[in-house]
Amino acid sequence: MVEYLLEDIFRVEKVDPDGKKFDKVSRIEATSERLGWYMQLDVNTELYPLHVGEKFMMVLAATLNLDGTPDSGYFTQGGRKSLADKFEYVMHGKLYRISDASGPNVKVEMCVSFGGLLMLLKGDPSDAQKFELDQRLFILIRKV
Secondary structure (H helix, E strand, O other), X not given: XXXXXXXXXXXXXXXXXXXXXXXXXXXXXXXXXXXXXXXXEEEEOOOOOOOOOOEEEEEEEXXXXXXXXXXXXXXXXXXXXXXXXXXXXXXXXXEEEEOOOOOOOOOEEEEEEEOOEEEEEEEOHHHHOOOOOOXXXXXXXXXX
């Protein structure tokens, strides 16, 4: 069974808050319902448009294998079922920065690059204990 590193439902608060920079990519700002995480995420809106007010489920996982075995790093066209089959938009990336967080009311900040599309997550340090620097991650999204 796949262990999710983070799972929550997010609501899109803003799209391109600093203005549109690229034709096919938008930066969204979203807030999670259950854990209260704040997220900025670059999304290829030509493939997967998101609008203000929409809700989506977001999962971060270390592997797409349903049995939880580590990912080999290579795509195989074997037609095996994977975690990606349950979602509409999937990206693979690397966690390149985790801020040090200590004390009350301090939020941890994590930055992930998905081949140049960036994600910033801010939230409770206790919810971020499963994350490590240079960890390879999959982000999986589907609208709810």
